[in-house]
Amino acid sequence: MLKHIGFLVLLLVSTLAQAASNDSDKQSNSPLQYSEKQWQKITNKAKGQTVYFYAWGGSQQINNYLRWADKRLNEAYGVRLKHVKVTDISEAISRLVAEKTAKKDNNGSVDMVWVNGENFKSMKKYDLITDSFAKKLPSWRYVDTSLPVENDFSEPTLGLEAPWGVGQLIFIYDKANGRTPPRSFTEMLSYAQANPYKITYPQPPAFHGTSFLKSALLELTTDKNALYQAVDKTDFQAVTAPLWQYLDQLHPLTWRQGKQFPKSSAETNQLLDDGEIDLAISFNPNEVIRAQNSGELAATTEAYALDAGALSNIHFLSIPWNASAKEGALVAIDFLLSPEAQSRKGDLKTWGDPTVLQSEFISGSAKQTKLFKSVSEPHPSWQSALEAEWQKRYGH
Amino acid sequence: MSTIAQRIGKITLLIISLCICFLPLLPGLIGLFVSALGYIPAINQYQFSLTGFNQLFDWPGLSQSITLSLFVSIGSTLMAALGCFVILQSCWQHPIWRKLELFLSPILALPHVAFAIGFAFLFSPSGFISRLCAQFIDGFTASNWSLINDPYALGLLLALMLKEIPFLLFMSIALLKQLNIEQTMITGRSLGYSSAQVWQKIIFPQWLPKIRFSLFAVAAYSLSVVDVALVLGPTQPPTVPVLVWQWLNDADLATLPKASAGAVLLLVLCVFLLALLRAIEWLFISYHRHWQTRGRFALPVTGKPLLGLICSISFVVIPLLLLWSFAQRWRFPDWLPSRFSLRFWQQEWDYLYDVICSSTVIALISASLALLFAIVIHEHNNGSSKPAIPLKIPKLLILIPMLAPQLSILFGIQVATLLTNSSAHMLWVMWAHVFFVFPYIYLALDGPWRSYDKRLDKVALSLGMSPLRAWWRIKRPILLPAIWIAWALGISVSLTQYLPTLMLGAGRIATLTTEAVALASGQDRRIGAIYALLQSLLPVFFYLIAIIASRKSGHKLSLNRTNSILSPRAIMKKTSLRIKKLSINDNE
Numbered sequence: 003m004l005k006h007i008g009f010l011v012l013l014l015v016s017t018l019a020q021a022a023s024n025d026s027d028k029q030s031n032s033p034l035q036y037s038e039k040q041w042q043k044i045t046n047k048a049k050g051q052t053v054y055f056y057a058w059g060g061s062q063q064i065n066n067y068l069r070w071a072d073k074r075l076n077e078a079y080g081v082r083l084k085h086v087k088v089t090d091i092s093e094a095i096s097r098l099v100a101e102k103t104a105k106k107d108n109n110g111s112v113d114m115v116w117v118n119g120e121n122f123k124s125m126k127k128y129d130l131i132t133d134s135f136a137k138k139l140p141s142w143r144y145v146d147t148s149l150p151v152e153n154d155f156s157e158p159t160l161g162l163e164a165p166w167g168v169g170q171l172i173f174i175y176d177k178a179n180g181r182t183p184p185r186s187f188t189e190m191l192s193y194a195q196a197n198p199y200k201i202t203y204p205q206p207p208a209f210h211g212t213s214f215l216k217s218a219l220l221e222l223t224t225d226k227n228a229l230y231q232a233v234d235k236t237d238f239q240a241v242t243a244p245l246w247q248y249l250d251q252l253h254p255l256t257w258r259q260g261k262q263f264p265k266s267s268a269e270t271n272q273l274l275d276d277g278e279i280d281l282a283i284s285f286n287p288n289e290v291i292r293a294q295n296s297g298e299l300a301a302t303t304e305a306y307a308l309d310a311g312a313l314s315n316i317h318f319l320s321i322p323w324n325a326s327a328k329e330g331a332l333v334a335i336d337f338l339l340s341p342e343a344q345s346r347k348g349d350l351k352t353w354g355d356p357t358v359l360q361s362e363f364i365s366g367s368a369k370q371t372k373l374f375k376s377v378s379e380p381h382p383s384w385q386s387a388l389e390a391e392w393q394k395r396y397g398h
Numbered sequence: 399m400s401t402i403a404q405r406i407g408k409i410t411l412l413i414i415s416l417c418i419c420f421l422p423l424l425p426g427l428i429g430l431f432v433s434a435l436g437y438i439p440a441i442n443q444y445q446f447s448l449t450g451f452n453q454l455f456d457w458p459g460l461s462q463s464i465t466l467s468l469f470v471s472i473g474s475t476l477m478a479a480l481g482c483f484v485i486l487q488s489c490w491q492h493p494i495w496r497k498l499e500l501f502l503s504p505i506l507a508l509p510h511v512a513f514a515i516g517f518a519f520l521f522s523p524s525g526f527i528s529r530l531c532a533q534f535i536d537g538f539t540a541s542n543w544s545l546i547n548d549p550y551a552l553g554l555l556l557a558l559m560l561k562e563i564p565f566l567l568f569m570s571i572a573l574l575k576q577l578n579i580e581q582t583m584i585t586g587r588s589l590g591y592s593s594a595q596v597w598q599k600i601i602f603p604q605w606l607p608k609i610r611f612s613l614f615a616v617a618a619y620s621l622s623v624v625d626v627a628l629v630l631g632p633t634q635p636p637t638v639p640v641l642v643w644q645w646l647n648d649a650d651l652a653t654l655p656k657a658s659a660g661a662v663l664l665l666v667l668c669v670f671l672l673a674l675l676r677a678i679e680w681l682f683i684s685y686h687r688h689w690q691t692r693g694r695f696a697l698p699v700t701g702k703p704l705l706g707l708i709c710s711i712s713f714v715v716i717p718l719l720l721l722w723s724f725a726q727r728w729r730f731p732d733w734l735p736s737r738f739s740l741r742f743w744q745q746e747w748d749y750l751y752d753v754i755c756s757s758t759v760i761a762l763i764s765a766s767l768a769l770l771f772a773i774v775i776h777e778h779n780n781g782s783s784k785p786a787i788p789l790k791i792p793k794l795l796i797l798i799p800m801l802a803p804q805l806s807i808l809f810g811i812q813v814a815t816l817l818t819n820s821s822a823h824m825l826w827v828m829w830a831h832v833f834f835v836f837p838y839i840y841l842a843l844d845g846p847w848r849s850y851d852k853r854l855d856k857v858a859l860s861l862g863m864s865p866l867r868a869w870w871r872i873k874r875p876i877l878l879p880a881i882w883i884a885w886a887l888g889i890s891v892s893l894t895q896y897l898p899t900l901m902l903g904a905g906r907i908a909t910l911t912t913e914a915v916a917l918a919s920g921q922d923r924r925i926g927a928i929y930a931l932l933q934s935l936l937p938v939f940f941y942l943i944a945i946i947a948s949r950k951s952g953h954k955l956s957l958n959r960t961n962s963i964l965s966p967r968a969i970m971k972k973t974s975l976r977i978k979k980l981s982i983n984d985n986e
Contacts, residue, residue: 054906059916062925066745086905087916093647096654097904104816111821111904199542205633258542261549262633268922276524276730278540297726297737298922326821398459398635 036138044329049080051330056094057116059087060266063292063353070346075337081330086112090209091121098130098322110324114331118317119155120385122163125320132323134161135332141339146360151316155382156230163318164335167347167355169285170312170374171213174293176274178302183281185309187218191248193280194255200280202256204270205263207389210283215388216380217313219245229380233387242388246395253396260396271298287312288354288371295351307374314376316358344368404866409786412778415771416791419836422811422829423798429810430665433658443655450655454663457656459635464667466551467637471621471671474558476678479613481559481704482566483605487597488701490579498567498705503945505564505712506887507937509894511914512930514629516715517557519722519923522546524730526718532731540730547633554631558623560708562616569612570605572845572880577604595696603683603690610679611793611841614672615800621668622803625896625915638664639805646809661806668803716934722927742924754932757893757909760824761936764831765839765888769881771832772839776847777869800837808901815902823903830898839888846880858977871980879948886944890937910936 036044059065065085072083088094094112101110117125125131136142136159145151151165152158175183181197184190194201204211220229222244228236253260257279264270270282271293284305286292293299319338321331337343341363348357348368356371357364436447454460489495520526523540532538545553579601586596627640635641642664645657722728723742725735775796778785799807808830815826850873858868874881896911914929 056905062745062917062922069749084906087908087913088905089916090647093905096647100813100816106816109821111823111906258544262544262547265547265633272923273524276540278524278730296922297739297924300729394458396634398462 034137035142036140041140044332045079048327048329048333051327052082052084053113053327053330053334054084054086054111055114055116055331055334056086056088056091056112058089058091059085060089060268063296067347067353071334071338071343074343075334078337079333081333083334091115091117092124095121095124095128095130098125098324099128101324102128102130107324109326110322111326112322113325113327114334115320115322116166116317117163117320118315119379120382122154122159122318122320123157123382125322126157126162130322131162131320133321133328135321135335136161136164139164139332139336139339141336144339144341144344144359144363146358149316149358150378151358154318155315155379155385157382159318163320164339165316165358166319166338167317167358168287168314168373169317170287170307170314170356170376171210171217172284172287172289172305172307172312172374174271174274174282174284174290174299174303174305175280176300176303178300179277179280181280183306185306187221187248187308191252191255194252197280198255199257199259200278201252202258202263202270202273202279202281203283204266206392208266210267210270210285211263212385212389213285213313214283215245215392216384217308217377218248219384219388220313220377220380221308221310222248229384230378232381233383238387238391242391246391249396274303275299286353286355287374288348288350288356291350292352292354311375311377313379314373315379341365401864404864405786411774412786415774418767418829418832419771419775420795422833423807425814426807426810429813430658430661430806431810433654433809433813434662436655438654438658450659453653453656454659463635463638463641464663466632466635467621467639467667468671470551470555470558470631470637471617472674473555474562474620475613475617475675477555477559478562478566478616479606479609481563481701482570482609483597483602484699485563485567485701485705486570486574486605487594487699489705490574491583494702494705499571501709502564502568503883503886503941504938505709506568507890507941508561508712508715508934509890509911509937510561510623510626511629511894511896511911511918512719512934513561513712513715514557514626515914515918515926515930516718517553517560517711518546518629519718519927520711520714521553526714526733529731529733533733538731546630549632549634551632551637554627554637557626557630558620560711562620563704563708564712566609566612566616569841569845570609572849573605573608576608576845576849577601591694592696594698595694598696599690603687606679606683610676611797613675615797615837615841617671617675618668618801618803621671622664622805624805625911628915629918638667639803642805646805658809661803661809664803665806668801672801716931719927719931719934722923723931725924742928746925746928750928750932753908753910753913754936756907757911757936760828760831760899760907760909761889761892761940764828764835764892765885768832768836768839768888769885771836772843772884773881775840776843780847796840797837799834800841804834804897808897812901823906826902827899827907830902831892831895834895834898835888835891838891839884842884842887843877843880846877850877854974857974861977863977863980872977875951878951882944882948882951886937886941889940893933893937 055068057064057068065087068083068085072085075081075083086094094115098110098112115125138161142164145165149165149168154163173183175181181193184193190201203214206212206215216229219242220226223229223241224244225236225241228241256263257273264273267283267285270279271284271289273279274282275298282299287305287307290299290303290305294301294303319335321328321335325331338347339359341359344357344359344363345365345368347353347355348364348366348371350367350370354368354371356373357368361369434450436443436445436449489498518525521544522528523542523544525546528538528540545556547553582600583593583596586600587593591599622639624639624643627637631637631640636644638660642657642660645653645660648657721735724738724740726737726739726741728735775791778787779790811826811830854872854876855868858872859865863871893909894911895909896915899907899909899912910929910933914926914933917926917929
């Protein structure tokens with residue numbers, strides 16, 4: 003009897019040890035990860051905290067998803083997630099900078115931010131994020147590291163932000179109007195000449211507008227390598243000259259003849275639906291399915307990427323240095339990286355944002371997400387340079 | 399209560415009112431000017447310099463932005479003033495006036511942002527009017543020119559004008575009572591002038607100086623409005639306040655000096671605008687006066703169509719928003735949604751409850767406090783008893799929060815709150831709401847306070863009542879209807895505040911207005927419509943309460959009856975009888 007029990011115990015212990023060693027084989031950074039005890043301490047401290055999450059609030063689907071996440075976090079960990087809707091995350095960054103100057107090093111008003119690209123670079127520059135937490139999270143083991151999750155617009159993340167989803171710049175058109183959509187920017191110009199006032203893009207510095215410019219620049223420029231270096235190391239005017247010549251030709255043929263641009267990508271959806279324009283723009287490859295489900299777009303619409311590929315990036319979550327609910331934010335981000343949350347986020351009927359996890363961990367309709375051929379984002383310094391130049395030439 | 403206790407009480411109350419209502423101006427203006435001159439610790443700039451101003455003036459399109467802002471503000475103010483007067487002239491002694499009184503409150507209660515969103519639904523190229531046209535005209539497509547976000551700011555001008563006329567009408571009602579229109583009309587007509595001539599030559603020159611501060615408020619608002627300009631205004635370039643707002647929130651923090659310089663520019667433009675308005679008034683009323691005395695010429699104007707336009711647009715907004723909130727599919731050119739759904743209401747409902755609660759709590763507390771302070775300061779300035787401090791508080795100082803650009807003052811206040819290093823966001827937001835609501839309540843009570851007959855107080859005091867008791871038993875019941883309406887006005891102003899809640903609440907405090915503007919930028923018209931709808935219904939609800947309460951309390955206010963119960967003689971008689979009765983009761 004004792005022999006049997008002893009044998010069972012041995013078996014149990016060995017399976018556990020095996021499992022533990024398997025786990026550590028899967029993890030790429032096991033020494034850096036939070037240990038069980040550390041994570042337990044963090045979850046205990048997080049219980050009862052309210053995390054103020056500053057994120058773009060312009061899409062009701064995202065807002066609904068975050069409300070679901072709040073409910074689940076409350077059930078599972080006792081953490082409340084409050085979504086603070088901003089029109090642009092730079093509003094939160096200006097607040098953080100003001101707090102940094104006022105030497106407010108704890109009890110900050112921002113606990114978590116949804117950020118990438120130029121905004122992340124800004125936060126790094128002003129030392130607004132100092133804790134390299136991303137790889138320490140238990141959910142990191144699910145992340146698909148073949149995706150560029152450690153570089154944000156070619157700026158290394160150094161674990162200061164955790165990947166959340168994938169963005170790809172795609173176009174949406176309506177098959178019912180019978181016109182074949184353009185598959186490159188040059189084709190777009192001829193399309194605009196044949197069908198005037200049907201093409202437009204969101205006004206920079208709105209995110210999608212600047213991305214349209216970057217995408218066009220990547221196709222039209224003669225010196226692509228310059229775009230992956232810092233802008234001040236290159237001859238900006240020479241590299242971007244083809245882009246401005248192109249826009250000078252395109253603008254008189256755009257919706258409102260270049261005197262007015264849509265304010266956001268969501269407005270392009272509405273204009274497409276009302277027949278005012280022929281192409282809408284989005285960073286979500288599954289935008290069409292989501293919009294058809296919510297009644298914003300007709301059933302005959304379809305998404306596509308340009309032949310050269312879709313400008314792709316990863317968007318991230320981060321925690322400011324002075325967050326008052328730091329443990330709550332860690333728990334929240336860990337949850338948002340979990341298979342359950344990522345599957346729900348990728349659900350085509352709710353949000354459809356492509357996941358950053360390995361596909362074996364994803365369930366439901368999120369599995370059906372197909373990514374288009376991708377083109378990487380240029381260096382983040384190009385973003386503000388392009389916006390400033392566009393403003394100078396066309397902003398008035 | 400002994401007189402010394404009453405005096406001490408009066409002084410304390412006065413000082414508290416002054417502190418809460420005027421103190422925020424100090425950090426506001428100081429913070430603003432200090433940042434504009436380059437001292438911004440936030441980006442490690444500790445030296446005074448003029449780089450902010452240099453960057454501001456180097457920005458291409460600034461002159462166009464300034465021109466647009468001035469065009470919108472001057473245009474909307476002058477047109478609103480003319481429109482208001484034209485409506486007064488046409489409708490004052492008309493039976494339509496009674497109905498107007500009923501309509502005025504809900505129209506006033508409709509918040510600017512909700513009105514802007516409804517205006518956009520109506521007038522955009524794929525909006526409701528276009529869709530109706532498409533039903534009747536074959537081959538009608540969405541036009542390529544739009545009134546919404548158009549580069550000449552015409553849509554913004556029109557919307558502001560249509561929204562300000564009811565406000566000016568409301569302010570005019572109390573003022574016109576002071577002008578004794580009946581007698582003027584009788585005299586004028588007996589001298590052979592037509593009704594229109596009397597209005598334009600006699601009443602207009604008297605009305606314009608009295609409505610001056612309301613016009614200033616309208617002009618300052620239309621110059622510095624951010625939320626309505628975000629929904630309807632031009633985008634290339636935007637108006638000056640929107641520009642400053644964008645720079646303030648830019649990820650590239652080096653734009654902060656430019657933003658503070660822009661806020662100072664906004665303040666300067668505001669002062670210039672008010673001076674210009676005053677000059678225009680002086681020019682037409684005092685300097686160039688011969689048109690008032692020479693000849694019998696009067697412009698043939700009719701205000702009823704304009705009134706009809708304003709009423710119909712204001713009333714069509716709510717059903718339109720309602721339709722959008724239930725629409726599952728509504729594409730151009732259908733004039734009704736093709737598929738309906740409850741899902742948007744269902745998905746928003748839980749969250750809406752929290753937002754409505756926080757909006758209502760902030761509005762109730764700030765409006766009630768502002769009302770209390772307004773009464774205290776009115777009593778101090780226009781009261782019958784000796785003031786506690788022998789110094790009248792100038793009207794201009796009181797109205798500065800209404801006249802100065804909100805963005806400029808809030809900039810400085812935000813800097814100050816950050817320095818205090820606390821997280822009392824709710825306190826800052828409520829204080830800011832009291833600060834901004836106070837001038838409106840003060841202005842709304844100004845007319846009734848001035849038209850109150852001070853002899854009543856003198857009679858009461860001479861019969862032995864203490865000042866406090868005289869106020870409570872005599873003055874308060876007479877002024878109660880006006881107080882109720884001013885309270886409702888304060889609540890609706892507080893409910894529609896956007897910048898104070900956003901800037902001082904650190905984004906943590908969500909009210910219906912902040913949500914409505916954020917969602918208007920997301921362009922899902924269904925959700926935007928829900929928030930705009932609720933944002934409109936809440937003030938209307940409070941206005942209804944106020945109207946019912948004001949009808950029940952005090953004397954019935956009617957503007958057209960000359961032998962109304964409000965004639966001074968009748969009041970004197972009634973109240974002196976009442977005072978006598980009360981003093982008899984006291985002596986027993």
